[in-house]
Amino acid sequence: MGASRVEPDGDIDVPQPDRKTLTEDELFELLANQRRRHIMHTLMQEDDRLDIGDLSQEIAAWEDDLAFEEVSSTDRKRVYTALQQSHLPKMDNAGVLEFDRDRGTIEPTPALEDVEIYMDVVRGRELPWSDYYLGLTALSAVLFVTTVLDLLPFSRLPSTAWGVFVIVSFAVSALAHRYYARRNRLGIADEPPSVELEYRDRSTNE
Template structure:
């Protein structure tokens, strides 16, 4: 009896920090990413599993929620109830009350944005891009400093301005790209746009 009470007390404590491994495991599945997006997008303290299943089914099928069939909704609902939401609850990202069908985001859900640097197709991560850009800028500054040809054809200030413009343009592009990929924005979740 004491062990059951101890388990209940542990379960009722607020979720602590979620480890990176747990968070990456949650984000490894598209349906869970859709659930995270929906929870961050909604301006509510709780969300019903039926509403979540309906919206995720619509996103997965590329249709409006009014066009979803019963089997499409049920397939998503069942997977959410039996697998995805319990996994998210175990990780501490949400609190899932299976009996009531209610999902409540935890404070750990706010940390998800830090891990959503999604790289699709043949793209490179931004960190690698900036490292390469820094290498090019360093080589350019070195060539200008050594008065290497053809870098002597333009004044030093022109080359330094070119480096600043390259970093500024990259930063603006990066800001635009990450804003488009932000989880919880009013539009469709990342991966569908």
């Protein structure tokens, strides 16, 4: 049950509802669908009540790479039906938004603020950042060992040069990581990321 808040003058405020916390499995399942990412992206940007009709037209424009006013009624209805019958009820049940079917409105909930949407995914030939940093650390360790053992040709360079190389490498990597992280977050750019998330069912590993 939600906890009641007592004011300094002794009055009891209206009970506050419990705040739903998403599990990681629920989060990945929501993010696995592009249209649901579109919805969360728009809610994070607007932080206000949305109309399902306008949202449907906006998503159709994103999907077909059209201007908002160029979307046909057929495409708008296609997205509208999918949102109304599938995606919005699912997200409402998860607690990230409130969907009023009668009024056709969508509102963000506090649970949406807890969604840390960092999509560190493999794009084509790109390596995951965890593997990249592991490789950079291994390279730094090799350079350190060769310097300590005074092996050629590394022994010809002062140890400070290798130290500067390692520091600069990690600094540049951190800046690049920050750039890609912001680019892959929902609610940041003008349009939502087009990266497809792969939902990982960890139940097989438990």
